Amino acid sequence: MSKKIVVLGAGTGGTIISNNLRRHLPEEWEITVIDRDDNHVYQPGMLFVPFDLQKTGTLTRSRKRYILPGINFVIDEITHVDTDKRTVKTKNHSFPYDFLVICTGCKIAPEENDGLMEAWGKNAFTFYSIEGADLLRQKLKEFDGGKLVLDIAEVPFKCPVAPIEFVFMADWYFRKKGIRKKVEIELVTPLTGAFTKPKASAVFGESAKEKNIKITPMFELNEVNGKEKYIESVQGDRISYDTLVIIPTTTGDEVISNSGLDDGIGFVPTHLNTLQALKRERVYVIGDATNVPTSKAGSVAHYEADVVVFNIMAEIHGIKPEEIYDGHSTCFIVYEKGTSSLIDFNYKIEPLPGKFPLPHMGPFSLLRETKANWYGKLGFEWLYWNVLLAGRHLGMPPTLVMAGKEIG
Ligand SMILES: Cc1cc2nc3c(=O)[nH]c(=O)nc-3n(C[C@H](O)[C@H](O)[C@H](O)COP(=O)(O)OP(=O)(O)OC[C@H]3O[C@@H](n4cnc5c(N)ncnc54)[C@H](O)[C@@H]3O)c2cc1C
Known part of the structure; x- marks a missing residue:
């Protein structure tokens, strides 16, 4: 060798x-x-x-x-x-x-979505690129009311919690601006609900309802019509918008x-x-x-x-690779500036309530909106650049730990 x-x-x-x-x-x-x-x-x-x-x-x-x-x-x-x-x-x-x-x-490949390029940067935006996120910042600054639709064009897509976080943050942003009553917010998704896992999806769906955010599931995007400002599904359903935020085909x-x-x-x-x-x-x-x-x-x-x-x-060393990985994933879900939720799951185990990373102690709470989780989300950036990228261990196994999770 x-x-x-x-x-x-x-x-x-x-x-x-x-x-x-x-x-x-x-x-x-x-x-x-x-x-x-x-x-x-x-x-x-x-x-x-x-x-x-x-x-x-x-x-x-x-x-x-x-x-x-x-x-x-x-x-x-x-x-x-x-x-x-x-x-x-x-x-x-x-x-x-x-x-x-x-x-x-x-x-992201926006050119794969019919009609999207004609609307791109005019009334259709994304935050899945730095340039796109900055353009959207300028658009939201000017936005003084109307219908904001976030559409997920297709599965799979990167970071499945980011669209939910976006609509939650939009609710907070327009409340802070004092114009929430003038804004309709709708999350349109090809999934059956707000997230890929049914139990967490129900929890996020409930939070969306409390925030007066509409979720339209099972919508497979066929076309964006930027001239008449609507998106159309493969089944022919239309949803109108004033500003579209889209996660294009990935x-x-x-x-x-x-x-x-x-x-x-x-x-x-x-x-x-x-x-x-x-x-x-x-x-x-x-x-x-x-x-x-x-x-x-x-x-x-x-x-x-x-x-x-x-x-x-x-x-x-001449040894057969082991079947170790279990689909483990951990993600913060920001609810608004100041609070966040957190989920920890794998291929088989759906997100459960409990504490993380220390069983029963936390400091983070699973599937609950807390201030500590928000600070965790902010601190994650430091951790990313200084610990995770360096390939250091966090003293945690790569697979899901059930201790600290509330079952049933
Ligand atoms: C808006 C948003 C929010 C997110 N939030 C979170 C979060 O809160 N938590 C979380 O865990 N994840 C989050 N993610 C997802 C996370 O950033 C990605 O899943 C992660 O970066 C994937 O790592 P990767 O190495 O697979 O891909 P990347 O980090 O994208 O790296 C791929 C690299 O391959 C290079 N490359 C590809 N093809 C070629 C080529 N032909 N020649 C040369 N170079 C090439 C690219 O230049 C790139 O640098 C988020 C993503 C987005 C878009």
């Missing part, structure tokens, strides 16, 4: 796993991580930009700064992956590997489909528990690039990285 590990993408997952691998492997193992640019974006902060609670300039930092010495960081476009020849091609180089970790994430990166590694919609078929790419040898996938049925979230990439480091080390 030539002892080369190549990591594709230096976002949340790629940075965490490169650093984690560097901490665990001797120097003879060469680790290369490739990304197209040097701009690492703290994506959770984009939620706060439209409500003027975060400045766009604070969200982007140099990737290099967060990649440990002893890792070869390459800035280049990844153009092809050949898993038979175990080689990655970029615009300017070629990288052979013994182990490959795919962390190319996913992205896809994996082209390099995944161009290399024949995808499931038909741009994501890599991945073993649910070992996180190996299916039918490929010595290839692992973490973060938003996988097709595993859990949230596309940074917490997930962090938990998955621990599992993949363990399994790569196992393979290096």
